[in-house]
Amino acid sequence: MRVYLTAARLSFRRYITYRSAATAGAITNTAFGFIRAYILLAVWREKPHIGTYDAADAVTYVFLTQGLITPIGVFLGSTELGPRIRTGEVAVDLYRPCDFQLWFLATDLGRAVASLLLRTVPPVLVGALALPTRLPGDPRRWLEFGCCCAVALVISFSLRYLASLSGFWTLDERGTTSLLMVVSMFFSGMIVPLVVMPGWLGGLARVLPWSATLQVPIDVLLGKTTGGFADALVFQLAWAAALVALGRALTSAARHRTVVQGG
Amino acid sequence: MADADTDLRPRGAPATRPLPSPVAYLLLTRMWSRAAWQYRTSLLLTGTAQMLVTSLDLAALLVLYSQVTTLAGFTLPQTLYLYGTTRLAFALSDVVASGVETLSDAIRLGTFDVMLIRPVGTLAQVLSDQFTPKRLGKLVPSSATLVWAIYALPITWTPLKGAVCAGTVLCGTVIYCALWVITGSISFVATDARETANVITYGGELVTEFPFAIYQRSLALILTFAIPLAFITWQPSLYVLGRSDPFGLPAFLHFAAPAVAALLCALAAFVWRAAVRRYRSTGS
Numbered sequence: 001m002r003v004y005l006t007a008a009r010l011s012f013r014r015y016i017t018y019r020s021a022a023t024a025g026a027i028t029n030t031a032f033g034f035i036r037a038y039i040l041l042a043v044w045r046e047k048p049h050i051g052t053y054d055a056a057d058a059v060t061y062v063f064l065t066q067g068l069i070t071p072i073g074v075f076l077g078s079t080e081l082g083p084r085i086r087t088g089e090v091a092v093d094l095y096r097p098c099d100f101q102l103w104f105l106a107t108d109l110g111r112a113v114a115s116l117l118l119r120t121v122p123p124v125l126v127g128a129l130a131l132p133t134r135l136p137g138d139p140r141r142w143l144e145f146g147c148c149c150a151v152a153l154v155i156s157f158s159l160r161y162l163a164s165l166s167g168f169w170t171l172d173e174r175g176t177t178s179l180l181m182v183v184s185m186f187f188s189g190m191i192v193p194l195v196v197m198p199g200w201l202g203g204l205a206r207v208l209p210w211s212a213t214l215q216v217p218i219d220v221l222l223g224k225t226t227g228g229f230a231d232a233l234v235f236q237l238a239w240a241a242a243l244v245a246l247g248r249a250l251t252s253a254a255r256h257r258t259v260v261q262g263g
Numbered sequence: 264m265a266d267a268d269t270d271l272r273p274r275g276a277p278a279t280r281p282l283p284s285p286v287a288y289l290l291l292t293r294m295w296s297r298a299a300w301q302y303r304t305s306l307l308l309t310g311t312a313q314m315l316v317t318s319l320d321l322a323a324l325l326v327l328y329s330q331v332t333t334l335a336g337f338t339l340p341q342t343l344y345l346y347g348t349t350r351l352a353f354a355l356s357d358v359v360a361s362g363v364e365t366l367s368d369a370i371r372l373g374t375f376d377v378m379l380i381r382p383v384g385t386l387a388q389v390l391s392d393q394f395t396p397k398r399l400g401k402l403v404p405s406s407a408t409l410v411w412a413i414y415a416l417p418i419t420w421t422p423l424k425g426a427v428c429a430g431t432v433l434c435g436t437v438i439y440c441a442l443w444v445i446t447g448s449i450s451f452v453a454t455d456a457r458e459t460a461n462v463i464t465y466g467g468e469l470v471t472e473f474p475f476a477i478y479q480r481s482l483a484l485i486l487t488f489a490i491p492l493a494f495i496t497w498q499p500s501l502y503v504l505g506r507s508d509p510f511g512l513p514a515f516l517h518f519a520a521p522a523v524a525a526l527l528c529a530l531a532a533f534v535w536r537a538a539v540r541r542y543r544s545t546g547s
Binding site for chain 2 (some may be wrong): 018020021022024027028031032035036038039041042043045046048049077089170171172174175176178179181182186192196197198200260
């Protein structure tokens with residue numbers, strides 16, 4: 001266990017170092033938040049209630065997603081594993097006397113915590129100051145939100161890990177990871193909130209794993225879930241377990257077919 | 264990458280004369296395309312991904328319009344026209360100029376120094392850097408959307424409207440290219456601030472996909488006169504769609520896109536030269 005904590009801590013230190021880059025990123029996230037907020041406000045002006053969301057909820061949603069996009073890794077598509085397969089550095093990773101999948105989860109956790117500290121607060125804070133938003137004051141809601149975000153990261157990581165693993169077969173993971181990024185941007189509710197999606201599309205988006213990465217945690221924070229926190233968490237954990245298991249199966253399959261040149 | 268070592272000059276050209284930039288650009292683009300073609304599966308997948316990125320954004324627009332019939336008084340075909348023109352212009356500029364996105368890496372890793380000593384213009388090298396044919400994927404859905412919008416719009420086409428429509432895409436492409444270069448130059452000043460450039464480039468694309476009527480008056484004025492994104496499609500499209508400016512700006516602005524494009528190109532050339540002149544290598 002200690003080795004994974006150390007891996008996470010070192011990864012955290014690596015990512016926390018580039019503060020000016022993170023500042024630039026936070027500014028960018030905030031600016032995009034305003035563009036998206038104006039677009040959604042125009043929609044909500046025509047129709048004041050869509051699903052369970054009113055205009056203030058929609059604006060809050062936009063800035064929360066802008067704050068979480070980097071920590072949760074919605075826009076990443078890949079993990080640190082992907083490029084390492086392409087360059088061959090993965091040979092070192094395969095030699096490590098620890099669990100391959102957990103090692104990369106630990107480094108991704110470090111990355112997520114670092115960008116949570118650097119990039120989440122500015123968009124949410126600026127958005128809340130500039131436009132009417134609705135952030136709850138109840139600390140329990142925030143705690144539940146925190147739990148959901150943690151599981152969301154595991155789900156997001158597992159999806160990106162699966163896409164990265166494809167590099168063992170295709171030699172270049174970038175095709176798979178960019179496809180994943182597209183799907184993830186759309187079905188996580190990053191481009192438009194899932195509440196806006198009509199009929200079968202909305203229904204489909206709700207059951208896919210990507211809804212558990214952004215929409216579900218934010219619904220929990222805003223108190224918009226139908227079944228409450230417990231249902232949301234069960235839904236998330238089910239997807240997390242399934243995807244982690246699939247990752248394990250494919251990792252062992254990849255291990256069996258990989259030949260390290262000169263090793 | 265093996266091609267990087269071969270002689271890029273056309274046969275018979277004197278060895279001492281640097282290549283003209285457009286020729287160098289095309290040769291470098293061809294070289295990078297051949298490099299990308301070595302990983303065919305990945306190239307086809309990333310090309311498809313690029314196509315889907317654009318299509319999903321369109322899906323998002325349709326999703327929004329599934330809830331409402333008009334957005335700030337603009338119908339779906341009208342917004343699709345704005346979307347199609349700006350997307351197509353952006354996709355074209357992405358093919359030509361988005362290589363500038365790799366500039367910050369080139370500066371950080373010191374490979375920009377290598378570009379400086381080659382007998383080829385720096386801009387041609389930077390723009391063509393890591394060119395990949397996958398970007399062509401973006402052209403498909405954006406052109407399809409534009410065709411769809413033109414088909415669905417109840418417009419009586421005149422030669423002038425047709426010219427303005429074609430000019431919108433052309434000038435839009437040039438404006439985007441200039442914005443790529445201007446914002447890309449930020450890497451010379453602050454290497455790790457590259458992401459802020461996305462606000463103008465990718466953000467500009469997102470802003471111009473929608474009728475400016477949804478923005479506050481102050482923001483719309485900033486986007487017209489300070490950061491002239493309004494001329495990418497909003498202003499000329501008002502003329503094509505036969506609508507008056509909701510912010511009461513004069514009608515001659517509908518036809519100002521070529522002037523804005525020319526101005527931004529001059530600015531881009533100036534910024535680029537100034538930036539390269541003050542460049543200090545980061546290497547040790």
